[in-house]
Amino acid sequence: MTSQLAVVTVTYNSGDYLTTMLRSLAVATTEEPQVIIADNGSVDGAPERAERDFPFARLVRTGGNVGYGGAMNRGVAELGPEVEYVVIVNPDVEWSPGSIDELLAAARRWPRAGSLGPLIREPDGSVYPSARRVPDLMTGTGHAVFAHIWKSNPWTAAYRADDVAPSERPVGWLSGACLLLPRAAFDSVDGFDSRYFMYMEDVDLGDRLGKAGWLNVYVPSAVVIHTKGHAAGKNPELMLPAHHRSAYRFQADRNPGILRAPLRLALRVGLALRSKVAVRAARKALDNEGHATGDQR
Incomplete structure (x- = not known):
């Protein structure tokens, strides 16, 4: 080799x-x-x-x-x-x-x-x-x-x-x-x-x-x-929050200091809310897909 x-x-x-x-x-x-x-x-x-x-x-x-x-x-x-x-x-x-x-x-x-x-x-x-x-x-x-x-x-x-x-x-x-x-x-x-x-x-x-x-x-x-996305598609409750946490970490690391603390807080809250919405939508899509597949059998 x-x-x-x-x-x-x-x-x-x-x-x-x-x-x-x-x-x-x-x-x-x-x-x-x-x-x-x-x-x-x-x-x-x-x-x-x-x-x-x-x-x-x-x-x-x-x-x-x-x-x-x-x-x-x-x-x-x-x-x-x-x-x-x-x-x-x-x-x-x-x-x-x-x-x-x-x-x-x-x-x-x-x-x-x-x-x-x-x-x-x-x-x-x-x-x-x-x-x-x-x-x-x-x-x-x-x-x-x-x-x-x-x-x-x-x-x-x-x-x-x-x-x-x-x-x-x-x-x-x-x-x-x-x-x-x-x-x-x-x-x-x-x-x-x-x-x-x-x-x-x-x-x-x-x-x-x-x-x-x-x-x-x-x-x-x-x-x-x-x-x-084959893993993310099957496990939205795990993968989507991980994605949003990583997005926060990336920006928080590049915007340090006490003066930017309010900005980091707003970013954390906004991404957390968006994560919940994304997980709910992904789970609904998977459930609908499962029902459709079941109807075809």
Whole structure:
């Protein structure tokens, strides 16, 4: 196996998605990377099957559900010092031919790149906006409040960089669903902030890499397919509040001090209320879907 490249993924009852990701890895690169599966307490047997069926994969148990960033850090810590590049990837990603090799080639073109991310397609072929600007307080709040009720609002458009055509370029941050990172860059910022259980850990990582002098480079010539949100869709009571807590943490960390305490309080209260509304709506949608499915049987 090629020791300079490694792949780390985090699992939590990921089922057949994990098998698809590992199987498609064969077409993603001419290298032979080792794979670390950092498991957060799965009970579906998928990580064990993967370790058995794919000789290049090794299962590491985190000891419980420590969140995405914490588990990624645990997986990367298993790698030897000879590993130069780390691919962090969700288990529900499917690689396109040559996608990792494209990211590696871009890393050579951008020696100050701290992270490089591919173009991400959803299963229906649409492009997911994975290369975005770092949200300031106004943009982040506007997006959080209006994204689902006013699709064309200016804050969401600015946050998602909707006015920029896909091109290889530095951006504010890249989706943590799939990233290639030089190990030196990842270690220089101490990896992910494990206080983020889920969501916004990639925004925080990209922002910290940028502040440390690295670039976050979007590489649309590399393409992956991501079945995003399969875990969140099944567990809205857990995932949606986690998303809102992470959004608060990100902005609160960047707006410290006593003078901004009222602002942080207003943000906390507003996001908490929005979380309750979002959970209620998601649960209602799941219940309606269940009833519809039952009617068809």
